[in-house]
Amino acid sequence: xxxxAIYSPELxxxxxxxxIEQEAGDTSGASGLGTRDTEVRLRLLGVPDEEVQRLRRERxxxxxxxxxxxxxxxxxxxxxxxxxxxxxxTPLFSLADLSRVWVLADLYEMDMGRVKAGDRxxxxxxAMPGRPFEGAVQFIYPTVSNQTRTLKVRLALDNPGGIxxxxxxxxxxxx
Numbered sequence: 001x002x003x004x005a006i007y008s009p010e011l012x013x014x015x016x017x018x019x020i021e022q023e024a025g026d027t028s029g030a031s032g033l034g035t036r037d038t039e040v041r042l043r044l045l046g047v048p049d050e051e052v053q054r055l056r057r058e059r060x061x062x063x064x065x066x067x068x069x070x071x072x073x074x075x076x077x078x079x080x081x082x083x084x085x086x087x088x089x090t091p092l093f094s095l096a097d098l099s100r101v102w103v104l105a106d107l108y109e110m111d112m113g114r115v116k117a118g119d120r121x122x123x124x125x126x127a128m129p130g131r132p133f134e135g136a137v138q139f140i141y142p143t144v145s146n147q148t149r150t151l152k153v154r155l156a157l158d159n160p161g162g163i164x165x166x167x168x169x170x171x172x173x174x175x
Contacts, residue, residue, distance in 0.1 A: 003075075003093055005064040006086065014041050015061035022056070073097040074162065098162045102138070105172040106150035115140065115174050121155050125170040133157045133164065137174065 018038040042052055047065060077094035080086055103123050107115055119137045135157035144151045
């Protein structure tokens, strides 16, 4: 889905150059090698294939580029507001696919010999005590916390409908 539209004079200029070279190739019967250079420039600017195809078809440059989400997911953070100047290093959005989530659990050091990657787990969120989620131990972190005397265990759980949210607390049982 579309996330935002960015105004870019550089994009407009690059699209105009692309069209000029494309028209010059059409009228001269040339192979269009110059058009390939401007097409590469458009791709380096992050212009998606659909926009290049639209440009070829409609032959109209645009000053705004619509950026679409590269993945199915949920917007977790928005780093921009309307009208804000953005540079190449400006984070625009933080997206995540929440159909599968990680749960970080604390494992007491005395239990670390009894749990291994691949073990089946059951997670019950405090917000949904009657709804267990099944998963597996994916990774056991190699260090023990000096403060809590526990080590982190990463669990992977399916999250149908995105019910589990980042930051939720709950209880874990390891089979």
